[in-house]
Amino acid sequence: MIAYNKTSLHNERIQEQSTTAFENNFLSKDELQAIKQKYPVQFYTPNIFIRIGLFILTGIIVSFSFSLFSLPFMSYIENAWKGLLLFFALLTYAALEFMVQSKRQYKSGVDDALLWNFAGMLFGSISLILDAGALTNCVLAFIISFYCSIRFADRIMSVVAFLSFLAILFFLFTDHLGTSKAIIPFVLMAASAAVYFVVKNQEKKESLQNYEHCFTMLIIVSLLSFYAAGNYYVVREVNNALFHLTNDGSLPFGWLFWILTFLIPMLYIVRGIQKKDAIFLRIGLLLIAAMIFTVRYYYHLIPHEVFMTITGFILLFVSYTLIKYLKQPKFGFTYAELNKQHAFEKLQIESLVIAETMEQQSTPAETTKFGGGSFGGGGAGGEF
């Protein structure tokens, strides 16, 4: 199944957990050393910056090697290049297996780059050779990414596999099965829920521990897609763009999707608080924003800037009071940082927030010019 050495993966998990325990001052330095000695990891996993460097360089090498490889076939390149690409994809795969098994590369940048280059080239070449349609492409993407997720436990590959799975269902129901197109949102919601429950069920199994990061990613994307499939905006716009179910662009059973748009984020947050589940809580908070955007897209009651000022004020007030309130832990919640060393996780969240702000800062100048007239038009469509 998994290409990486299982003992080393197991030991790596032990070392990781023990290091966290050590950073929280639960373990002494000697204990940590003893554990590391008893459970050695034989992977080559460099520092994150080196990993990025190796990733870039490996990508460069693969692309130049492909050019070198196809240069002798220059004269009949037009017929041959798809086949060449396929062959080269397989060569890349051989290199990947070699690097992982003999050179013990693990999250080193080299294996990441080879994996993604292989998957991309394999998909591209087969898709071009078959001259594939949408459904075939999705099936192809699913097979490749599913194989890569199982063999190399790559997080993003598992996300690709999940998304292509949903896309397969979508195209199956739109193009090939003669069912009513109105049930597609429910099919996708059911599929997301099914994936979520299966993953939740398998997550704790000892034999599948190597895939724990893939499982976390799958839980996150399935929760997101469950909401997206039932969101009023998504359903309505997809319907209008692809199916033209009604002449005036309104959505049959629109009220049902409005209920889902409102209800799901609330349920996520409630569950997140009940179970103290960070994933549910964070996704719920994120989806509240999605919910607000959906409402404001169709019903434009007050100007943007007034709305921004009011929400900003409410957010400020609520978060400030909660911070004050939770200075002393209450009901098992606290404002204090628990494990201070989880710097990387923080870094990701913070960079996300910063990236978002950059976007927001550039938009206001434009939105003022539009004045919201376009939004009003959308609202009129919704009322009919």
Added chain:
Amino acid sequence: MNTWLFEQLHAEGLIADSSFKKIREHSDTKLFSLHWELKTLLYLGVLLLSGGLGILIYKNIEKIGHQAILIFIALVCAACFFYCLKKKLPFSTAKVEAPNVHFDYILLLGCLTFISFIAYLQFQYNVFGTRYGLATFFPMLVLFFSAYFFDHLGVLSLAITNLGAWVGITVTPSQLIRANDFNSSTIIFAGLFLGALLIALAFVSKLKKWKQHFQFTYANFGTHILFVSCLSAMFHFQKIYLVWFLLLAALAFFSYTRSIKSKSFYFLVVTALYTYISMGYVAIQLIDSIGRIGLSSIYLGLLYFIFSGIGLIFFLIRSNRKIKAL
């Protein structure tokens, strides 16, 4: 954390009873931290509020008037600096911790409002006329002073970017700015000068122990500016590109030894990648200068990139080991 895993380690005798008890207690209390959620919400709130207010003011500028806004900005700025002066811990050349959580943000707000104040004055009333250098010089002084006086890395970064703008504007004749022509050799020399200055400042802060923790920020800006200037000099002065390449190589060697010494993986990779780009350029120029040898020159180029890439990978892996072994 996984309790059963530690149970196993405990049974194997790798963990003492007292440590295991601590882990048990930790997993039993199950305290849930909302730190980052709440901080993000707070941040979003500030952002929305300031953005909304900004647009509101922008839309109603006729009713409010420029003077009123200027006064408001000045008041906010003054209030922020007043707060910081009151709360700050005594100055020292070593690292000074912020007295509370809000201090850093308030100082940042004060500095940002100061910059906006100057920019507003210049934009609306043209206070500095065409002496644009002066309009960037004042904020720069204030920023550098605040960075050292209140010990704030973010303000230091702002100050350094401002320094870059000031140097760039001072060396460029104003008609060039108006013509939007930045592709001149003076900019490259200014960049080299600025980069060298920042590297020197990094050294000074380390050696003289004036705010040692500022060293990384200086070195980071300096290294990038120097490498980019060197690269653009290579492209710009094509006739003597080898001279510039030698300079870049010397710089890379210097930067490499520094990164090994300071155990910095980040600088190691940055140096390696810039050097790789310059070497690629030189290789293409050399192959090109050989003359018309047709396809084989393409082969030569491709082979060069593949083998140099592999070589660099080995180099990175070896340097990684070297740093880890230190």
